Every structure is written in C-alpha cells, then in structure tokens.
Amino acid sequence: MLYINCPHCGMRSQNEFSYGGDASVKRPELNTEISDKEWDDFVYNRKSLRGKHLELWQHISGCRQWIKVERDTATHEIFRTFKADEEVA
Amino acid sequence: MTQAFRIENGGLINRDKKLSFKFNGKNYFGYEGDTLASALLANGVHLVGRSFKYHRPRGFFGAGVDEPYAVVQLYRNGETEPNIKATEQELFEGLEAKSVNCWPSVNFDIGAINNFLRIFLPAGFYYKTFMWPKSFWYRIYEPFIRKAAGLGVASTKHDKERYEHKYEHCDLLIAGSGPSGLAGAYAAAKNGAKVILAEDKPRFGGSLLTSDVNIGNQSGKDWAEGIIAELKTMPNVVVKNRSQIFGYYDHNMLVMSEKVSDHLPSTKKYHPNKRLWYIRAKEVLISSGSIERPIVFGNNDTPGVMLSSAAKEYLKVYGVVVGRKPLVFTNNDSGYETAIEFKKHGVDPVVLDSRINPDSEIIDEAKNLEINIKNSYVVVAAQGYKKVKSADIASISEDKKQLGKIENIQCDCICVSGFWTPTIHLASQSGNKTKFKEEIDAFVPGQSKQNEITLGAANGEFSLEETLKTSFTAGSELSKKITENDNKIAIPNVVEKKSSQHDKFWCVPLPKGKSYKRFLDFQNDVAVSDVEIALREGYRSIEHVKRYTTLGMATDQGKTSNLNGLQLVSEIENKVVPSVGHTTFRPPYTPVSIGAIVGREVGKHSKPTRKSPMHSWHEKNNAVFVDAGVWLRPRYYRRGNENLFEGSKREAKNVRTNVGVCDVTTLGKIDIKGPDAAELLNRVYTNAWLKLPVGKARYGVMLREDGIVMDDGTTTRISENHYHMTTTTAQAANVLSHLEYYLQLVWPELNVNVVSTTEQWAGAAIAGPKSRDLLQKLFPNSNVSNEGLPFMGYMEGDLFGVKARIYRISFSGELAYEVNVESDYGNFMWEKIIEVGEEFNIQPYGTEALSTLRIEMGHVAGSELDGRTIPYDNALEGLVSKKKDFIGKRSLQRSAFIEENRQRIVGVVPLDKQTSIPEGSHLVKDDKAPLPNPKLGHISASCWSVEYDNPFSLAILKDGKNMIGQKLFAMSPLKNKVIPVEIVSSHYVDPKGERVRS
Ligand SMILES: [Zn+2]
DSSP states (O other): OOEEEETTTEEEEGGGOEEEEETTOOOOOTTSOOOHHHHHHHHTOOOOOSSEEEEEEEOTTTTOOEEEEEEETTTOOEEEEEETTOOOO | OOOTTBOSSOSSSEEEEEEEEEETTEEEEEEETOBHHHHHHHTTOOOOEEOTTTOOEEOOOOSSTTOSSOEEEEEETTEEEEEEETTTOBOOTTEEEEEOSOSBOSSSBGGGHHHHTGGGOOTTHHHHHTTSSTTHIIIIIHHHHHHHOOSOOOOOSOOOOOEEEEEEEEEEEEEOOSHHHHHHHHHHHHTTOOEEEEOSSSSSOGGGGTSOOEETTEEHHHHHHHHHHHHHHOTTEEEESSEEEEEEEGGGEEEEEEESSTTSSSOOTTOOSEEEEEEEEEEEEEOOOEEEOOOBOBTTTSTTEEEHHHHHHHHHHHOBOSOSSEEEEESSTHHHHHHHHHHHTTOOOEEEESSSSOOOHHHHHHHHTTOEEEETEEEEEEEOSSSOOEEEEEEBOTTSOOBOOOEEEEOSEEEEEOOEEEOOHHHHHTTOOOEEEGGGTEEEOOSOSSSEEEOGGGGTOOOHHHHHHHHHHHHHHHHHHHHOOOOOOOOOOEEOOOOOOOOOOOBOOOOTTOOOOOEEETTTTEEHHHHHHHHHTTOOSHHHHHHHHOTTOSTTTTTTTHHHHHHHHHHHHTOOHHHHOOOOOOSOSSOOOHHHHHTTOSGGGGSOOBOOTTHHHHHHTTEEEEEETTEEEEEEEOOTTOOHHHHHHHHHHHHHHSOEEEEOTTSEEEEEESTTHHHHHHHHBSSOOTTOOTTBEEEEEEEOTTSOEEEEEEEEEEETTEEEEEEOTTTHHHHHHHHHHIIIIIOTTSOOEEEEOTTTEEEEEEESTTHHHHHHHHOTTSOOSTTTSOTTBEEEEEETTEEEEEEOOOSSSSSEEEEEEEGGGHHHHHHHHHHHHGGGTOEEOOHHHHHHHHHHHTOOOTTTSSSSOOTGGGTOGGGSOSSSOOTTGGGGGSGGGGOTTOOEEEEEEETTSOOOOOTTOEEESOTTSOSSOOOOEEEEEEEEETTTTEEEEEEEETTGGGOTTOEEEEEETTTTEEEEEEEEOSOOSOTTOOGGGO
C-alpha cells in the first residue's frame, strides 16, 4: 500500500485516496473550436508510461482535495506531491 | 501410552502438564509446549502423510515454517482447517488432526500406485498426458486428480472464528527474535525508538534456543530470555510471538499474521482467532535467520530423513530424540552439533562427512566424545519404505564423482545438513536485488531498496559475535536517526565454537545401475530427473523450469528446495548459479488464513450499512428492506400475508388514487454556494441554468466528458448564491468528486464551494392527487396552492415548529412534493405526515412502488442511465442546450452518437397483457432466428402498470424512435421465456405531464 504525502494533511495511506489519472491532461477551453483529434486525445488517449508519471489523486477520505503526485509507475516510488494549483517545476 | 522417544529431562516443554490428542483416530499424549510434530515424534510416529504426486510415505523433515511434508487437517472446537503444518501447530488438550493426501488411509494409500508408475509421471506429465482425449478430462482425469491431490479439505461451513485487522506505525520493525533481532531491538529500544519485535514461533530466541553458546557469561538461551523480559517492560516496545511477518509491500508497509488463539483448545470470548497487522515502519530490520539445506541422495524423502537442525531442535526444545540409531550426513560443522547433542543424551550417532579431513573446535569436541566419524563418506540412498531402516553409504572421491564400494548400515533416522540458506524472502519482496555469496553458496540481500537492512544469518553471517556486533550497532544507528538519542550499549562478550569451511557439495551421484529417486522439492515431488527432463526438453529460464516441473511451487515455496534446484540447473547448463538466478519471492512467505486476510469484513460487515432517520418507524411498520447501495431502504410495507407484488401494487395504486409517502433521505444532496454557483451548474448540466430564479427548482442532466449520461436530478436555487443539488442515491459520491475535480483543477477561478449534505437532511416524498390537501394541513401558514407553490417551485415552511424545505418536484408523475427537515427531525416529520395524512388515506410506499410509478411514467433512472447511454437514448435531448458549452458536449458530435437509427428508450407491452417481461431480456425481430439472434435492444426495467393493470417495461431499442407500434419478441434464455411484445411510447401514463402541474 502506497504512503502518500497529502500536501494538506501529511503522510496518509493509499486507501484514503482515489486515483484520478494523468495530471498532465489539460481540458480544452470551453466555447472553443476543438478538432476531433484534440478531443479524442483529451477524452481517450493516454500514454501508459513506465517510469516517472505525474498523476492526480483525490484525498477522498481526508481533506477531499485533488492533488498531484509524481510517482514511478514501475517501482511505485513517490518523488513529490503538489497541491492542485501548485506549479510542477 | 508411553512416549518412547522422549528423554527423561530437558527441553523447554512443561512436563507437569500432560495433554491428550488424537492423530488419525489414535490417542496419544504430549506435553504443554509441544508442537503436534514433536508430540508425534515423542510417540515414535514418523508416518504422517503421503506425497503430492507419487503418494510416497511422508514423515517430518523440519521443525518449523520450512516443513514440506507434515501438512495435516486440523480439527478444533467443531471447526476444521486444512494445510496446517504439524511442526508449527502447538499442542493443546483434545487436539485432533488427520493426514491429508492419502485415501483411504495413510498406511494403505491407493494413490501410492503412482509411485510404482512413476516412470510415467515425469515432469510435465499433467501438461502432456491429461490433455487428450478431451472428453476424458471431466469424467476421468479431473475427478481422479481431485481425489488424489490436495492439502486437505476446506470447511464448507460458515467460519465462527473472528479475525481482526490492526494498523500500526513504528520506528523499527524487526522480523525474527534470534540474536540479531534481539540485539537490534534492544539497542533501538534503549534509544527510545518505537519498536515492534515479531517472532513466528511461540518462543523467542531463534537459534539461541538450540545453540551451545555463551553471551555475557550466560547461556545464549538465558541471555535471550533476559533481553525479552526487559523489552517487555519497556513502554516503547511491542514484542509479539506466534506472529509471522509474511509480506513486505510498498513504502515500508509490512503485514504480519498473529496467531492469537491457534494454540488454545478454543478461542477465548471476545478474542480473535488471528490478528492481521498492517505495519508502516520507518525502518525494518530483517533478522529472519536461515534454513538448513538438504543434501540430495537416493530416496531422500523416506520418513526418518530430516534436517539435522530439526533433529537438534526436537532434542533441545522438546526433549525428543528422533531416533535411537541416528546417522548424521553433513558437509559442514552443523551436523556435528546435532551429533554431539545425541551423544550427550546417550544416543550413539554415526557421522558421515563429505569433506576429506575437516578440522575445527566442534569436530574436536565430537572426537573427544568418541563419536564415530567417517570422512569422505556419503549416504547413497536411504532404505526402508515407511521409515528409514538402513542406509547405503559409500566413500566418495575428492572430485565427488566416484563412489566407493556401497555398504549398508543400520540406522533409524538420517539427519542431513547441506549448510545454510539465508531467509531472504522479505528482503527480496521489498525490492532488494539479491546477490550470490560464493562462500556460502547462497543468495543474500544486496542493495537496499526500501528502508530495510538484513542482518545475521539472514544476511549470510553465521558468526554469533559478528552478528551481535552488527545488530547492536544497526539498532543504535537506525534509532538514533529517528529519536536523536544515542545511548551506548556495551556489546557483551561471546563464547562460540569456530566453524570450519563447508563443502560445496549438494548432490550424491547415482551409483551405476541404480535409479533411486533423488528429490529436490519434497512437497511437490520434484526429483533431479524431472529437472533434467525439463532442460532436455528445452526449458532454460529458471522461471520456466519452475513452472514446468513445479519445483518450489508448493505451499512451502521451495524453502528447502530452491537452491539445490538452482545448483542442478547451473550444473547441467554449465553456468554459475548467479547467472541462472533465482525465481521471484512473492508474499506471503507462508500460507495465511483467508479469514485473517478478510478480517471483520464478512457478512453484514462487508460494507457499511446506512439507515435513514426514519428507519425504526419502517421497521415497526413491517417494512421489507432492500439494499440500495449501502443504504437499507423499505421495499414495501407488508400488510398481512401480502407478497412483494401485491404489496407494491397496493402502494403504487394508492399513490395514483390518494396519497403516498416515501422515504427519499438516501438521495444524494450537495450544497452549492458562491457567486459563481450558477456558472458552475451551467457548465456541469446540459441545460441552461443562468436564469433560474430564486425559489425555483430545475431538472438537470449531467454528462461525463465522453458524452455518456452521468447522473440526473433537480437543483433548487435557495437564495441568490445558494443552490441545493440532488443526485441519485448511487451516484452521490461520484457527483461530488466530479464537481470537486472541475472546481479544484479545471476552473479554479470559479468562486464556489460544494459540500455533501446527504446526511444532514431527511426527506419525504408526498405524492398523489391528495398530496396538496395533505401539505396544506401540514403547513397551515403557507400558501401551497398551485399559484403559491407551482410545479418546480420551492418554499420554506414551518412544520409544527420545525423548519422545513418544501420542493414541488415529482418522480412518480403525480402531483407531488418533497419535504426536507434536518435529519434529527426526520422521524418527527414522518410521523406527522402519517398522522395528518390518515384522513386522506395515506400509505407509505417503498422502492418497488417507487419504481413502478416512475417506469410507467417513462422517467429514466439508474437502469437506463447505465453508463452506456447519451441524452438522446433517454429521450432527454430536449434538455441539451445548443447555445452554451458544457461538460461532454463536444462528444455528442461523435458520429455514432448522431446516427439516424440510434438506440432510444421505448415502452414495451406483452401482447397477452399478462406475462411480465424479465429485466435484461433481449428484444429480437424473429424468435426462431438461428443463434446468435441479432439483438435490437434490451429491457431495462419492468413493472406492473397500476394505471392499466398489465405488465409494462422500458427498453433501450435500436432505432427506437421509428419502432413505435412494431411487434417484436422479448427473449430471456435465463428465464426460458419468449414473449411476443408491442413497442409503445415510453410515456405510458399521462404523456403530456398534466398531473404534475395540476
Ligand atoms: Zn489531504
């Protein structure tokens, strides 16, 4: 079970969180022209990365904040965690 | 009955407490502190089972967790449990056990014919043979294999035992209470660290219980006892015996199974049988010791052949001699320690040492005791079927290829020592890349990956002095990092005998003309010849060899067989062992009860149960409950002998004619506040929300980004910046998460807050033509007329002194209202509604009537919004705004979603107006068409229309828009039904929706 550092609450076990997928996906702006390809990429197309991956988790049984977690998908190592509005450098 | 193999004195058992037990129907005695294995051996019982494949007789091989043979079926307190190691099961009064893997009995086993057929049962036999003819599989092969195989029988009864889970954090977790574990624990504890010390056996001390050493001027055993006694007094230390750490998971999470009650005749009241500990440790010290390795020789699986360390443990811990004429076969000094113990207890052993001329303090001691030692000698084969009777022995050449003349010597047991294999399972599970250590012919942990360190014998360090030194230091250093204390501990002086180098010899060659089975894996019956076949047939990867031969795949996970298997592969392949590599170690280290893994989450505890504030009223009024997600909801309120059909029909009918009340507390409720709340709703819902006036409710549909309907419900504008959203019961949590996702990540600029208020409000739906009259009586000071509170209107009211929210919304299609009060007043509200409603013939109605009412009105619910339908499919396209953008809108342009003959909701009526259509039935054009009959749609929900008194269903049907009036067939192969049906409008009752506005 992963041990995730919620930037709002501190170290918490994985079973308090729910997974939210790739954090690098940006939703297209509302009320803009969006090509089929762009929309498909946003809705469906995801890379299945091996290695460092920035992903979303929600601290669902805690502060309910969505957070970003930088995790190695192969080793499960967690490098850093960020608040939703924090820039990932 | 006397215990013929129990010595007069000695051992750590309690001779004052005699225990009776039964094995295979026969009565025996043992002592408190015995294991089932030691008690049987004390009684001279060596035959305890049959082997897995050949059904050869099986005895005891080890004395603990590594035991491959002595797996029994245990009977305790009216329950039975399979797959119990006799070497781990502590004796208790009245214990009963039986052999497994033998039928009809351990002494006469029909499966043993496999032993004589063994030439036909080589590696891969099951893969090759039982494949054909195919028809034989179910009738002949499988029943035969099932009867012959297995490690016991699981109980089919409900398990009465209780199992607990516990979550724990600590600074230092220590696996194993041998010298290294004790030293590490002591040093860390003295620095104030929070320490958990786990020992899988009942007694602490590990190898110190059986080795002849001194620490700080006392025996190793006394030193261990002293340390444990002191640790137990320290508030920062938890010491646990009977507790096996079996898994090392991510981020230093380890799981331990504590056997709380297995050593007792029955579990004490309020105690669990086992407790599973999830331990998050800052640091882990793995001091799991090592397991003795067998040497491979002919018939080395005969009962009476056992590890030399096991023989020593039976003697020193349990006071049991495993034989009166022991033969010790060794390639290192450990065998001598066992021989010396035998000699000290008046038993004369013979020692065969494969080495030419070994020399050490231990060997000198053996010589001084005049033990018969034969150097450059090996056991070629054990003789005897159900028990060792003698051994064929021979001298062996220096290159270990040539055997001398074979002699036969009498013996009643053969104690084998092929040196030691560090127990690296936990380290390997942690992700540590293990490395091969030439000096000991075994793998040891390499670079740590998590916060773990392996010390002592588990790290291939067999010197006690060195082990204590490194472990005290590690305990101090690891704890210092955490507690910043630095209490120096004086490392006690150690007296131990120095060992000489072991012989890298592991397998006795076959003498010419002999074909003895030489076993590598004792539990799965994998012999040297099987691995040879696998390699001959082209298997190369050790992982493939393992799966083809099943080497190391039994419940003992190859604890005694892995390394010898690797040695063999490397020898045949002419590679060095490290390049062959070992197979992956996976948790659990040893079998764990399913009950322990499941814990308390069984039966009604498998999920939480949520009840509305009106639950007790429902109970008192004969509600029959149904699970709605985690909620318990009344399905109908039984009157007399009514069944579900009759009761729900009565309730639904009463709503259509008088008035009914339904507990709708379970609906998801989300409070939405902020200046941008309307904008959020406008983006989340498909319809327009910016112009909803205060005091008005609106029905809305929300989509996922892929265009599929996610949920529906009404949202009411309570005040300028305050909205109350309702969701379906099932989607409540998802919708909240969905809103939080967009607010926190996508549109953080929106100034809105959302919070779940599902539990804060109790809800009652009042529905039926008389509902307004009732409402007026409930709220005499409010104007609830059609003008005062029009359809989709909202107001606050005073319910006999309780503040209430009144929404004029309808799920039933009737004139209806929903009244909410704070949860604590829920029951008060309900009772008032029932009381005041009496004059209007009010009846409570449950979910079944609720469904009936919504189905015949054509209102969609979860069975239509099933994660596969878009607004059009549910006839909700009128709610999809063409002007504004919203979540999922772009997906609605997908070609499949705008197809002309897109699926759509319809109503379905059986032609005979009699036969109810099972939900899930397929709609087809031709009931006689060959299979697979093309499916045009499916029945999503069925009811008995109370309006028309005939069955009515909703369906999602291909080209539903143009199918009204068509005749089709509803087919349910599950219910074996073919029903001719007519397609009608989904709005079966009041299609214009006049009632809700009346
Ligand atoms: Zn948090």
